[in-house]
Amino acid sequence: MIRRELEKRVLALVRERLESAQESAQQPEPGADLVADLGMDSLARAELWVCVEDEFGLRISDVDAEALRCADDIVDFVVKHRSA
Amino acid sequence: MFLVVSVSPVLPPRIAAWLANEEMARIYERVRSYRIIISGYDLTQRCNLRCEGCFFFEGDRSTGYADDLDADRWEAFFRSEQQRGISYPHLAGAEPAVVPDRLAAAAAVFDQGLVYTNGTIRIDPALPFMLHISVWGDDATDSRLRGGPVLAKALRLYRDDPRAIFMYTISAQNRGEIRAVVERVAHEGGRISFNHFSPTRLYRQKLAGNVADPLTPTYRLSSSENNLCLDDSDLVAIHDDIAELMQCFPESVIYSRYYNDQLARPGPFFKIRDGVATNCPILNRSDHRQYRSDLSFDDSECCIPNVDCSTCRHYVAGYSRLMGEMRDHLSSESEFRNWLELVDTWLRLHIRDYPRDGLAT
Numbered sequence: 001m002i003r004r005e006l007e008k009r010v011l012a013l014v015r016e017r018l019e020s021a022q023e024s025a026q027q028p029e030p031g032a033d034l035v036a037d038l039g040m041d042s043l044a045r046a047e048l049w050v051c052v053e054d055e056f057g058l059r060i061s062d063v064d065a066e067a068l069r070c071a072d073d074i075v076d077f078v079v080k081h082r083s084a
Numbered sequence: 085m086f087l088v089v090s091v092s093p094v095l096p097p098r099i100a101a102w103l104a105n106e107e108m109a110r111i112y113e114r115v116r117s118y119r120i121i122i123s124g125y126d127l128t129q130r131c132n133l134r135c136e137g138c139f140f141f142e143g144d145r146s147t148g149y150a151d152d153l154d155a156d157r158w159e160a161f162f163r164s165e166q167q168r169g170i171s172y173p174h175l176a177g178a179e180p181a182v183v184p185d186r187l188a189a190a191a192a193v194f195d196q197g198l199v200y201t202n203g204t205i206r207i208d209p210a211l212p213f214m215l216h217i218s219v220w221g222d223d224a225t226d227s228r229l230r231g232g233p234v235l236a237k238a239l240r241l242y243r244d245d246p247r248a249i250f251m252y253t254i255s256a257q258n259r260g261e262i263r264a265v266v267e268r269v270a271h272e273g274g275r276i277s278f279n280h281f282s283p284t285r286l287y288r289q290k291l292a293g294n295v296a297d298p299l300t301p302t303y304r305l306s307s308s309e310n311n312l313c314l315d316d317s318d319l320v321a322i323h324d325d326i327a328e329l330m331q332c333f334p335e336s337v338i339y340s341r342y343y344n345d346q347l348a349r350p351g352p353f354f355k356i357r358d359g360v361a362t363n364c365p366i367l368n369r370s371d372h373r374q375y376r377s378d379l380s381f382d383d384s385e386c387c388i389p390n391v392d393c394s395t396c397r398h399y400v401a402g403y404s405r406l407m408g409e410m411r412d413h414l415s416s417e418s419e420f421r422n423w424l425e426l427v428d429t430w431l432r433l434h435i436r437d438y439p440r441d442g443l444a445t
Contacts, residue, residue: 020095021116035371036169041119042365043427046410050096053411062408066368 010074017048030072102420111443115427124174124374124387127186131178133202134301136229137312140178142302143284143390150378159189161379166193169371173197174387181205198434203238214434216251221258222265239272249433250274254322255281255312266329270336277338277433278326280397281312284390316350323348340429342422352394361393364401365408403430
């Protein structure tokens with residue numbers, strides 16, 4: 001999967017979580033901060049990590065999760081760990 | 085650039101699998117409807133009490149900072165925090181009730197939050213925040229450890245206040261008084277929960293040196309033989325006492341059954357490396373900061389300043405750890421139920437007028 005497709009899929013997952021948690025979800029940008037810009041609380045992010053793990057067959061540790069602050073970070077993480 | 089994507093607002097199957105149960109689905113939807121993003125704020129360096137083993141004063145990481153910012157500066161700061169995504173401030177001290185103008189500044193920005201207070205100074209009833217009022221035992225123990233009958237005054241000041249939850253810090257000095265205090269609070273129509281005394285690093289160092297110091301207000305009584313620290317046998321006895329009280333006073337005692345079970349396990353509650361917890365969300369979470377009274381903060385400090393991670397069972401850190409481990413509770417319905425009961429109970433402690441119907445366990 002090329003990076004652009006990966007980014008599109010990750011953004012779709014982020015948006016899915018936003019729509020699931022909020023009445024009107026913003027269209028997330030790749031660099032949008034999950035907390036400050038998108039208002040995702042810890043539970044919304046936990047749901048997102050479950051989605052990312054299942055979508056890409058990865059395990060995200062709690063420590064790694066805290067470093068994932070935007071969709072771009074998630075894409076980088078997936079690229080690194082899928083090829084590892 | 086806008087991407088056009090087709091999405092469906094569904095839960096991931098690993099979570100949805102446990103929500104076929106109607107009761108669990110209802111509670112899960114309830115807990116995820118609260119968007120709580122927390123940071124902590126020491127509003128002041130001042131307190132009207134000096135309690136034995138106090139984590140604020142019995143250490144060097146919380147004191148010694150400037151304490152002279154006016155309310156306008158605090159309000160502007162809180163607005164910047166809101167911009168940073170914070171939706172739920174934890175307002176602490178030393179004692180936040182001694183700076184009512186700073187509490188009002190927080191209330192001008194946030195419509196929810198929590199104040200940690202000793203309960204001896206009336207906090208404006210118009211403020212929207214929940215109040216966790218620290219309790220250290222009955223009147224005699226209060227007087228010995230805190231210098232006066234603190235609980236008696238707090239019960240008088242906060243009778244019928246829907247924001248108030250009395251938070252009993254259980255220590256080796258007061259574990260025999262739990263039932264009597266719960267009965268007293270319940271008789272007054274109040275609500276009560278529990279915290280486990282968690283010593284600061286400095287307090288433990290002093291115990292190791294076994295040097296009592298009558299001139300240090302927060303370390304005037306303790307010794308290596310007689311102090312506030314809990315041991316593994318205490319934890320089991322406390323667990324059983326709390327479990328019984330939860331049965332006897334279901335309207336007054338707000339406590340998670342699962343949390344109670346987890347805290348009774350022997351040994352450190354956190355994974356420790358080089359003396360520091362590696363799995364404490366308060367330390368690890370990038371959005372959480374613990375601000376001091378001069379608005380500086382240190383990412384290496386949690387909201388319980390100076391606490392010794394290796395013996396920490398403080399309720400703020402304890403609940404946070406388990407709530408953050410949702411993905412470790414997805415392997416069975418019972419595990420997920422445990423986690424959900426914990427989160428639902430935590431919200432009862434933090435949200436005004438939270439529904440009373442909890443998850444059956």
